[in-house]
Amino acid sequence: MMKIDSSNLTIATAFASVSQAESTRSPLGIKRMSGHICPQSGYWQMDNPVAKNVVNVKKGENLPWQNGYPVNWTLIKYDLSYD
Secondary structure, three states: OOOOOHHHHHHHHHHHHHHHHHHHOOOOOOEEEOOOEOOOOEEEEEOOOOOOOEEEEOOOOEOOOEOOEOOEEEEEEEOHHHO
């Protein structure tokens, strides 16, 4: 007869939900242009050799323009408070 320890099942379930959330995140380093819908909540850095502005954008919001011009943004860090 085999006994199942419920504490192991709880731990396995917790890890499964964490790894599932991580697998649905967009990868760091993805790029999007101003005006596009943000695919991942996090910190986005402007691709510009002179100015390295960083903005925190929530998933579903539009990525911002810079001084009225479209720019490319790169996801550099996740904001886990929105997950």
